[in-house]
Amino acid sequence: MAGTTLGFIGAGQMARALAHGFVSAKLLDASSLTAADPVPAAAEKLASELPGLKVAASNVAIASSCDVVVLAVKPQAMSAVYQELGGKLAGKLVVSIAAGISLAKLCEGLKTQRVVRVMPNTPALVGKGASAYALAAGATAEDGALVGKLLAAVGTAHQVDEKLLDAVTGLSGSGPAYVYLIIEALSDGGVKAGLPRNLSTALAAQTVLGAAEMVLARGEHPGVLKDAVASPGGTTIAGLATLEDRGVRGALIAAVDAATKRSAELGK
CATH class of the missing domain: 3.40.50.720 (NAD(P)-binding Rossmann-like Domain)
Incomplete structure (x- = not known):
């Protein structure tokens, strides 16, 4: 160039x-x-x-x-x-x-x-x-x-x-803000459990980064990787059940959908 x-x-x-x-x-x-x-x-x-x-x-x-x-x-x-x-x-x-x-x-x-x-x-x-x-x-x-x-x-x-x-806009264009919110919330959870804020945020951010790298490097469905962490009767499945109960999956799907629709509206 x-x-x-x-x-x-x-x-x-x-x-x-x-x-x-x-x-x-x-x-x-x-x-x-x-x-x-x-x-x-x-x-x-x-x-x-x-x-x-x-x-x-x-x-x-x-x-x-x-x-x-x-x-x-x-x-x-x-x-x-x-x-x-x-x-x-x-x-x-x-x-x-x-x-x-x-x-x-x-x-x-x-x-x-x-x-x-x-x-x-x-x-x-x-x-x-x-x-x-x-x-x-x-x-x-x-x-x-x-x-x-x-x-x-x-x-x-x-x-x-x-x-x-428009769908790309709703997912990856707006998506970093969704992930920042998730990192912030994970950090808040760590603080609630007793971790210092700086350590909690560092652990939350690295956890998101590492999980994303696993998805890209392994080429496996995210659900397969999720199941590999969730041992029967363990801590992870207890946390996942709470996320499902609070509608986190549906909320993220709805966020992408709303941002996609807004992108289409901006072009009219």
């Missing part, structure tokens, strides 16, 4: 995660990155974190100077982006991480067909992102490979049909 320049329109949490991830993975130098944000302090903060990253005076400046333009804005701000950049992105690869905004609307608003829609998540900041992406008709196979390489540098990347991206 030597020589590729990439600009972020929007310098919020997700742009920050991706920028840090690309640089940490040595996929792009900070000097090849540019950012702009309606709140200048946001772009300036990112530049202070990644010396060499340039702050652009406007979105138009990014559109004219970068090979790849990442739209890292809230869905509600996309109409303003259309007004400012519509027709000014010829020849550029446009990558949108705005939840819920369809490829059809992006192509219409930006007046270009070379668009890739991405749903990343914030663990990209530590190289553990889980992302999915879909290509518009005008995006080439090479464009898809480039986006896949960028996302793979900060975690895992899956090319999917666009119709699946």
Whole structure:
């Protein structure tokens, strides 16, 4: 990717995660990155974190100077982006991480067909992102490979049909927040049982990390791994019975479903 320049329109949490991830993975130098944000302090903060990253005076400046333009804005701000950049992105690869905004609307608003829609998540900041992406008709196979390489540098990347991206948003896009809540609750349980807070949180976080690694490394159904921990009449099955009684499984399923529906609403 030597020589590729990439600009972020929007310098919020997700742009920050991706920028840090690309640089940490040595996929792009900070000097090849540019950012702009309606709140200048946001772009300036990112530049202070990644010396060499340039702050652009406007979105138009990014559109004219970068090979790849990442739209890292809230869905509600996309109409303003259309007004400012519509027709000014010829020849550029446009990558949108705005939840819920369809490829059809992006192509219409930006007046270009070379668009890739991405749903990343914030663990990209530590190289553990889980992302999915879909290509518009005008995006080439090479464009898809480039986006896949960028996302793979900060975690895992899956090319999917666009119709699946709302569900991806509800699961992996919003999912880190669900897991943080679970870690916090596990830590609270440890504290209630007498553990110091720092130790309880460290044990809870490492337990979630280790369990996730087991699922990925072993390739077994999570239910099989769960059963391997739950000895007859033991502590784990007692805890699992309480989780089932409190509806934890149903609550998590409902959370993914609600976030998926909200993603679809944002695109309307």
